[in-house]
Amino acid sequence: MVVQIRNFPLSLVHMLAEIITIGDEILIGQIVDTNSAWLGQQLSTLGIRVVQITSVSDKADAIVQAVDAARQRASLVLLTGGLGPTKDDITKHTLARYFGSELVRNEDVYSRLKAWFEQRGRVMSTINGQQADLPHNAQILRNELGTAQGMLWRKDGCLILSMPGVPYEMKWIVTHQLIPLLKAEFALPVLLHRTLMTAGMVESQIATTIAAVEDALPAHIKLAYLPRPGIVRLRLTAAGTHEEQLQQEVAQFEAQIRELLGHHVYGVAEEPLEAAIGQQLRKRGATVATAESCTGGSIAALLTSIAGASDYFPGSVVAYSNGIKQQLLGVNHLTLENFGAVSEATVLEMVAGVRRQFSADYGIAVSGIAGPGGGTAEKPVGLVWIAVQGPEQTVASSFNFGNERSLNIERASMTALYLLWKMLVTN
Amino acid sequence: MVVQIRNFPLSLVHMLAEIITIGDEILIGQIVDTNSAWLGQQLSTLGIRVVQITSVSDKADAIVQAVDAARQRASLVLLTGGLGPTKDDITKHTLARYFGSELVRNEDVYSRLKAWFEQRGRVMSTINGQQADLPHNAQILRNELGTAQGMLWRKDGCLILSMPGVPYEMKWIVTHQLIPLLKAEFALPVLLHRTLMTAGMVESQIATTIAAVEDALPAHIKLAYLPRPGIVRLRLTAAGTHEEQLQQEVAQFEAQIRELLGHHVYGVAEEPLEAAIGQQLRKRGATVATAESCTGGSIAALLTSIAGASDYFPGSVVAYSNGIKQQLLGVNHLTLENFGAVSEATVLEMVAGVRRQFSADYGIAVSGIAGPGGGTAEKPVGLVWIAVQGPEQTVASSFNFGNERSLNIERASMTALYLLWKMLVTN
Numbered sequence: 018m019v020v021q022i023r024n025f026p027l028s029l030v031h032m033l034a035e036i037i038t039i040g041d042e043i044l045i046g047q048i049v050d051t052n053s054a055w056l057g058q059q060l061s062t063l064g065i066r067v068v069q070i071t072s073v074s075d076k077a078d079a080i081v082q083a084v085d086a087a088r089q090r091a092s093l094v095l096l097t098g099g100l101g102p103t104k105d106d107i108t109k110h111t112l113a114r115y116f117g118s119e120l121v122r123n124e125d126v127y128s129r130l131k132a133w134f135e136q137r138g139r140v141m142s143t144i145n146g147q148q149a150d151l152p153h154n155a156q157i158l159r160n161e162l163g164t165a166q167g168m169l170w171r172k173d174g175c176l177i178l179s180m181p182g183v184p185y186e187m188k189w190i191v192t193h194q195l196i197p198l199l200k201a202e203f204a205l206p207v208l209l210h211r212t213l214m215t216a217g218m219v220e221s222q223i224a225t226t227i228a229a230v231e232d233a234l235p236a237h238i239k240l241a242y243l244p245r246p247g248i249v250r251l252r253l254t255a256a257g258t259h260e261e262q263l264q265q266e267v268a269q270f271e272a273q274i275r276e277l278l279g280h281h282v283y284g285v286a287e288e289p290l291e292a293a294i295g296q297q298l299r300k301r302g303a304t305v306a307t308a309e310s311c312t313g314g315s316i317a318a319l320l321t322s323i324a325g326a327s328d329y330f331p332g333s334v335v336a337y338s339n340g341i342k343q344q345l346l347g348v349n350h351l352t353l354e355n356f357g358a359v360s361e362a363t364v365l366e367m368v369a370g371v372r373r374q375f376s377a378d379y380g381i382a383v384s385g386i387a388g389p390g391g392g393t394a395e396k397p398v399g400l401v402w403i404a405v406q407g408p409e410q411t412v413a414s415s416f417n418f419g420n421e422r423s424l425n426i427e428r429a430s431m432t433a434l435y436l437l438w439k440m441l442v443t444n
Numbered sequence: 445m446v447v448q449i450r451n452f453p454l455s456l457v458h459m460l461a462e463i464i465t466i467g468d469e470i471l472i473g474q475i476v477d478t479n480s481a482w483l484g485q486q487l488s489t490l491g492i493r494v495v496q497i498t499s500v501s502d503k504a505d506a507i508v509q510a511v512d513a514a515r516q517r518a519s520l521v522l523l524t525g526g527l528g529p530t531k532d533d534i535t536k537h538t539l540a541r542y543f544g545s546e547l548v549r550n551e552d553v554y555s556r557l558k559a560w561f562e563q564r565g566r567v568m569s570t571i572n573g574q575q576a577d578l579p580h581n582a583q584i585l586r587n588e589l590g591t592a593q594g595m596l597w598r599k600d601g602c603l604i605l606s607m608p609g610v611p612y613e614m615k616w617i618v619t620h621q622l623i624p625l626l627k628a629e630f631a632l633p634v635l636l637h638r639t640l641m642t643a644g645m646v647e648s649q650i651a652t653t654i655a656a657v658e659d660a661l662p663a664h665i666k667l668a669y670l671p672r673p674g675i676v677r678l679r680l681t682a683a684g685t686h687e688e689q690l691q692q693e694v695a696q697f698e699a700q701i702r703e704l705l706g707h708h709v710y711g712v713a714e715e716p717l718e719a720a721i722g723q724q725l726r727k728r729g730a731t732v733a734t735a736e737s738c739t740g741g742s743i744a745a746l747l748t749s750i751a752g753a754s755d756y757f758p759g760s761v762v763a764y765s766n767g768i769k770q771q772l773l774g775v776n777h778l779t780l781e782n783f784g785a786v787s788e789a790t791v792l793e794m795v796a797g798v799r800r801q802f803s804a805d806y807g808i809a810v811s812g813i814a815g816p817g818g819g820t821a822e823k824p825v826g827l828v829w830i831a832v833q834g835p836e837q838t839v840a841s842s843f844n845f846g847n848e849r850s851l852n853i854e855r856a857s858m859t860a861l862y863l864l865w866k867m868l869v870t871n
Contacts (some may be wrong), residue, residue, distance in 0.1 A: 044494040046484030047670065049476060053499070056471030067471040068506065070499035072480070079495065086513070126717040146772065307762075313748025314741030317762045321740025324816055324849055335734075335744045335760035337753070341802060345761075345772065375768060389751055422751055 032065045035087035039080060039108055039135040040182060041073045046259050052097050052184055059191060064206040075099050088175045098182030100165035112179055116170050118152030130164055140413040158194035160184045167194060185414035207254040209263045211271055214284040216435040220249055230273045238266060240438045247431025280442045290434050291319045297441040298329035306375035307333040308346050308367040311385040311401060315430040331375045346370030359396055361413050364404035372406060381433050388422045401429045405436045412436060412444060453733045459492045462514040466507060466525035466535055467609060470499045475599040479524050479611055486618060491633040498652040502526050515602045525609030527592035529571040535562045539606055543597050545579030557591055585621035589613045594621060636682045636690045638698055641711040643862040647676055657700045665693060674858025717861050718746045724868040725756035733802035734760040735773050735794040738828060742857040773797030786811050786823055788840050791831035799833060807833045808860045815849045828856045832863045837861060837871060
C-alpha cells in the first residue's frame with residue numbers, strides 16, 4: 018500500500034522502499050554496490066525509508082522471488098541492472114513475463130536511439146534497436162544517457178521501477194524522472210537538510226562543544242555526525258509540513274552551532290577543505306606553495322584537484338631526500354645534522370624556503386616518519402612535524418598519526434590543510 | 445542442506461551462501477557496504493557461490509525474516525553488524541531468541557577482554573564485559589581485534605555465523621576462524637587462482653592479443669578481466685581435485701599469456717605498478733624524479749605510497765606555474781612562448797631539468813590541460829604530454845584522456861608510470 022503522508026512526525030510514518038540490485042558481479046565481489054548507497058541517500062532525503070536492499074543473481078527465479086518479497090514489505094521497489102542489450106541481461110524479459118506484459122516496439126524510443134547513434138557517427142545494431150521493444154503495460158521513464166529505459170509498473174498500490182545498472186544512467190533517471198514523479202503523485206513530507214563542513218576537531222570534541230544545542234533540538238530536527246578522514250560533516254535534518262518555518266528553525270540552530278565551533282566550520286554541503294582554502298586565497302589574491310617530505314606530493318595533489326587552482330598554487334617541492342631539502346629549500350645541513358629531518362627546526366626552514374623559492378604568500382611544510390620503517394624510540398613511526406607560514410605568522414606543531422602508512426599520509430595532509438585554513442581565517 | 449562437493453566441474457555444484465548485513469547506516473546510504481563485496485570475493489575463491497546479499501535494518505523482525513529466508517536458499521549464512529555493546533545493537537539478543545539460546549558468561553572470552561583493556565591501560569566497563577555473555581548453543585569464533593565475538597549456529601544442515609560489522613574485525617574472523625573451519629569440515633573443491641597484473645593495454649587490446657590462449661582454455665579453467673584505472677588484472681581460476689595438476693595447467697597458460705603480452709605483464713597478485721617500478725629501480729641502484737604540471741603531485745604521491753621509496757625517489761617539482769617551470773626546471777622561456785606549456789618541447793625540457801636538478805637517473809615530466817577550463821580547439825581539455833627520460837633513452841608522447849578532471853589526472857599519472865616501467869624493462 019502506498020502511504021499518503023501528511024503532517025507526519027519524523028520517523029513515525031514513511032513511505033517504505035526496497036532496492037534490488039541484479040548481477041553476478043556484485044555477488045562475487047567484483048564490484049562494490051555503490052548504486053544502493055546512492056539510492057538510499059536520495060530516498061532518505063525525500064523522507065522515504067529504505068527497509069531492505071537485496072542483491073541477486075542474473076537469474077529469472079532469483080529476480081522474481083526478490084520482487085515478490087519486496088512488494089510485500091514496501092510500496093516502492095527500485096531495481097537496477099540486467100538491462101543491457103546482450104543475452105546475459107534478462108531483467109526486462111523476466112519482469113515482462115512477471116507482469117503479463119508484451120514487448121512492443123516503442124517508436125519514440127526507437128527514433129531517439131537511432132538519432133543517438135547517428136549523432137555519434139555509429140550505425141545502430143539490431144540488438145541495440147531491440148532496446149526499444151518495451152513492455153506494453155509499463156510507463157517508460159526516459160533515459161537520455163543510454164539505450165536501456167526505465168520501466169515503471171504499478172501493481173496493487175506498489176510502484177516497481179526497473180533501471181539500468183550503469184551508475185550515471187540510473188542517477189539520471191532517478192533525478193530527472195523518478196523524483197519529480199514521486200513529488201507530483203505523493204504527499205511526501207517536507208524534509209530540509211543542511212550540512213556544515215568542519216575541520217580540526219574530532220567527533221567527540223564537537224559533541225562536547227555543541228552539547229547544549231543538541232540537547233535543545235526539538236523532536237522534528239535531527240543532527241547527524243558524518244566523519245571523513247580529517248573532516249566531520251554535521252547534517253541537520255528537519256521534517257514537517259511548513260517549509261518556511263523549518264528553514265527558519267534550521268537557520269537558527271545553524272547559527273548557534275557556527276557560533277560555538279567558530280572557524281572550524283569551513284563550508285557547507287559537500288565542499289572539500291581544499292576548495293574553501295582556494296576561495297580564501299583567491300579572495301585575497303594570495304598564493305600557497307608546499308614543501309612535502311612524508312606526504313610525498315599528496316597536499317599538492319589535493320590543492321590541484323580543484324579546477325582553477327593555478328590562480329593561487331604555483332607549485333610544490335617534494336623533498337624526499339635530505340639533499341633536496343638543502344638544495345631546493347635552503348635547509349641548512351647543520352640543522353639536519355643537529356635536529357634531524359623530522360624536527361621543528363627543519364620544517365621551519367622548509368616552509369621559509371618554499372615561500373622564497375615560489376615567491377608564495379603562504380607556505381606549508383611537512384616532514385615525518387610515514388612508516389612502517391624508520392621509527393626510533395625518540396621519533397616513532399607516525400611522528401609528523403607540520404609548519405605553516407604566512408606574511409605575518411608562523412605556526413609549527415608535531416602530531417602522532419599512528420603507524421599505518423597510508424592513513425598517516427592522509428591525516429598529515431588534512432591536518433596541514435586545516436592549519437593553513439585556520440591561519441587564513443583567524444588573522 | 446550442506447552439499448558435499450567432490451570431483452565437481454566448475455560452475456556445476458557449489459556450496460551456496462548468503463550474506464546479510466545489518467544496520468540502518470547502510471540503508472540510508474551513509475556507508476557503502478564494502479563488507480559484502482569482500483565476503484563475496486573470499487567465498488568465490490573458495491568455490492562457494494553467493495546467491496543473495498541482503499541488507500536490513502537493526503530491527504528484530506527484519507533480521508529474523510532475513511535469516512529465515514536465507515536458510516531456505518543456502519547452507520552458509522554470514523551476518524555482519526549489530527554486535528556493538530550499546531543497546532542499539534540487537535543482533536546477539538535477536539539471534540539468541542531465534543535459536544532458543546541462553547546468554548551465558550563465557551569465562552575464556554571474559555578474561556581475554558579484561559586483559560585486552562588492561563594492556564591498553566583502560567578499565568573494562570560493565571557493558572564491555574557483557575560482550576562475554578554469549579549464546580550457550582553457539583560455537584564461538586574468537587575475535588582478537590575487538591570485543592564482539594563470532595557466533596556460529598548449526599541448524600538443519602545450515603551454518604549461520606554472526607560477526608561484527610567493523611571491517612577489519614570481520615575480516616580477521618573470516619580469515620583466521622571461518623575459512624579454516626570450512627576447509628576442515630567440507631570437501632570444498634580445489635580452486636586455484638593466479639592473477640597477472642598488466643599495464644599499458646585496455647581490455648579489448650588484451651582480449652585480441654590473447655584470443656588464441658583464451659579459446660584453448662579447458663572448461664575447468666576460466667579467465668576474468670578485472671580492470672582498474674590504468675591497470676587490467678587477468679585472473680586465471682582453475683577448479684578440480686588434483687592441486688598439482690591444476691598448478692601445472694595454470695602455469696602453462698600463464699606462460700603463454702606472458703609470452704604474448706610481454707612487458708605489459710608487470711607483476712602478479714595485487715601488486716601496484718608503483719611497487720614494481722620501485723623494485724626495478726632498487727635492483728639497478730637507480731633513482732627517479734618527477735616534474736609535474738597537470739598531475740599536481742599525484743605521481744609523486746603514488747611513488748611514495750610504497751614503503752621504502754626514499755631508496756630510489758629523491759623528490760619532485762610540482763611546477764604548476766610557467767615561472768616555476770623556468771626557475772626550477774630550466775625550461776627556456778622561448779620554448780614556453782613558442783610552443784606553450786602543453787607541448788612536446790616543454791615536457792622534454794622539463795624532464796631533462798628534473799633529472800639534472802635531482803641528479804636522478806630517470807625522470808618523468810607531465811604537462812596537460814586537466815580541465816574543465818583552459819582548453820582550445822588546438823589544445824582541447826584532456827590533452828596531456830608525457831616525457832620519460834633515462835640514461836640512454838627519451839620518449840615523449842601526447843594523449844587525450846577526456847574531459848573529466850579527476851579521471852584525466854589519474855589516467856595521466858598511470859600512463860606516465862607505465863611509460864617509465866616500459867623503459868626500465870625493455871632496455
